[in-house]
Amino acid sequence: MIIEPTQPTGKNPREMFAGDVWLDVIAAPHEVGQRMTVATVRFAPGARTAWHSHARGQYLRVTQGVARFGHRDGTIIDVHPGQTLYTPPGEDHWHAAAPGCFMEHIAMLEAGDDPATTTTWKEHITDDEYAGRSVDG
Template sequence: MELLPVRPTVKTPAQAFTGDVYMTPIYNGSGPSRMTVALVRFTPGARTNWHSHAVGQTLHVTEGVGLVGIRDGSVLRIHAGETVLCPPDEEHWHGAAADTFMSHLAMLEAKPDGSDPTTWLEPVPDEQYQQANKKDN
């Protein structure tokens, strides 16, 4: 058994996020585990860029209301206690709804070779984000 210390919270990089987003690392696996877990906190209106994960990603909402969108225009409205499974290589984005904070645990695995499993893409345009907020989800 091992007790891990609390790690510092960092502001996420502007080149991969819109708005103010903060991440607290929880766990980074080391052989044989390749799991990474982080608590990610989004201020109202904040969101990720489009991105994908080679081995998929699991999001577990811990607070608030958020959105997860995929390229075909589908958007899920997510709430505290719910879990979203993003399949490998599916381009998606996620973040807070326009009027509330949202926090989630982001869980993913590194590639078998240990390299970064995330491919970051372009920002979600404001118009597309605003439309996602209007959908009756």
């Protein structure tokens, strides 16, 4: 058994996030064959990810605030503390703090067969997508 060393909080990169988002790793693979990564992620009000998908899906457990999740079909789901959202493998989505509040979730995902394919990052979401407004009118 080992106690994991504390790692400094990291700020997520602008290429993949809009607004202020911080990450604390809870667990990461140590040995061959291990795939699970777990992290606490904190979003400032209105902060959000870009569109992305995960090779093996992702679980997000909301621990504080209100999380907002978006799907390519325009569906937006607000998730509250104590609720867990599952995103299936390959499904494009984004996550964010709802307007006016900080949000924290625990992210749990497994690495892809090629770790470089674990998360596929895409374009940033628009303000209209975040707000749930149709771009067609």
